[in-house]
Amino acid sequence: MRNLITDVPGLRVGNAQDEALASGVTVALFDTPTVASCAVLGGAPATRETDLLEPDKMVPGIHAVVLSGGSALGLDAAGGVQAFLRERGIGFQVGNVRIPLVSQAAIFDMLNGGDKDWGRYPPYRELAYEAARNAGPDFALGTAGGGYGATTANLKGGLGSASAVTASGHTVGALVVVNAIASAVIGNGPHFWAAALEEGGEFGGLGLPGTVPPDDRRPVWKGGPQPATTIALVATDAILSKAQAKRLAVSSHGGLARSLRFANGLFDGDTIFTAATGRKPLGDEAADFTHITVAAADCLARAVARGVYEAAALPFPGALPAWRDLFAQNRSGR
Template identity: 75%
Template sequence: MSQARNLITDVAGLRVGNAHDAAIGSGVTVALFDEPAVASCFSMGGAPATRETDLLDPDKMVPSIHGIVLSGGSAFGLDAASGVQAYLREHGIGFAVREALVPIVCQASSFDLLNGGNKDWGRYPPYRELGYQAAEQAGLDFALGTAGGGYGATTANLKGGLGSASATTSSGHTVGAIVIVNAVASVVIGNGPHFWAGALEEGDEFGGLGLPSLVSPELRSLIWKGGPQPATTIALVATDAVLTKAQAKRLAIASHAGLARALRFSHALFDGDTIFAAATGRKALGDEAVEFTEITALAADSLTRAIARGVYEAMALPYSGAQPAWRDRFARAGENK
């Protein structure tokens, strides 16, 4: 664990804000950088919904970005980045091209259109305004679980949510992760209560149950939403290290191990699994190869933990027939461990 928050905001140089709409059952989470951050991303799901991700490749011109959005709403949710752009432009933040100022805001969106909320929002979806509101709320502390972009998230058998965690490397670099857990599969072993992430838990951050003594073949049976229903777990991992764009790309790729450890299963045809990686550039690498390798390992670990936290902290949506939350089913297991 890194510092007291155990949130991605333990990484110096970034803030996070949430906004949601309880009527539609969806929301937006925004990460804003105090200074433009070097960033990249990598998608491994078969159904991603993204905006402004091509420019994150190492061979593209833009050297750094101003914000990253993780939202619900599937393709409709991609409007959220426009609201964040509006907020940043009002505050004089953007990529200057002579007199033009263009905030660079990248986004991934998750599919939460079948969670029971009222999606009959009229001509235009509300995500642009939600993006603006989330940007207004950006700070060092933020809610987890049924909050922001995780408000309407679900998994195969439990309510999903917004999770975060952080860690510190042996050389003193801080790493962190934030994730919308909207998985096509499950975060718990069998029918629960143990999380697949249990081996990496620090303290009681998601119940302190660890792992069962034996994970039998029956407990490994696949549990998933089934049918042509997209899901999508989307995340941002960040570090205070000074990284190149190519290193940020490698960090995003390596962090997908965090999804694979926390979910049974990930990277499927109906997943949009996308991870952004950002470096705020506050602390240079010493032994570059060794220190960067540890950053990639701990970022993946932080993402694994963040996924479990997102489900552990979630509360059921206020709709008839809504998915139960982990706390609804297993709170006593955490008390009696």
């Protein structure tokens, strides 16, 4: 177990980023067309090819999910993944044509200090192609890929991942770009809201404070006109229907509620994709599926904290500090 979403068999993940742009792309490629769905609960999303994931839609499976920077301009990234897949003969067959099905969500990272003066067309298509080419079982976390330019209300955000195995033996994993409108830490830190779920000191091993006083519960968020979004993919090796994948996406938003103060607001585009790679059937359908939904929310909460914990600050004047810049001495060393 790598404690990454790639512990779920049937998918690979790749990153690419542009340091001057201060943005990037993360791509999850599926080995075979995969049952998927999504739940968009934020009020300001930037998404592509989400309608086809609804249970009443015809397409039985998709080929990739993209998590990128660039806001709506970053939605070009899916085209780069389609190009990569078409070159390899991968896609949904329609007559003699193959159409790669690639769903995407993007974060707003346009005001993080990077150079966004890219000319006529944004660079996300090429970045996504590179990320797809880099896809494998291991990938960087923190300031990497789609999380390169991510921020939270008070700390640098980033790319996070975590995995778990349920009591029924199903593997569950989460991949998240933490660009939250709010905070992943209690008050000014160092404790993470998700600390009660931490495994093996994966984000510092500090646990929770004895109490959370009212001042530390006061919501803080990115001010001014800047929206924000936390976007994620949750995957399992279970055999699920599209309807079950939809329910899993909705349930997984509980992981954002447990790891951020707050989520699913008016000015965020919080979006969660789900994928079932179909390697292991459900035994007791209701019980096994419930265990998967619980593990998914927990994995996502851990991945959020891990994305912030692993991040490094951007090298621009006025950039938000990273958790490690402020609190590295507080780590338990476990």
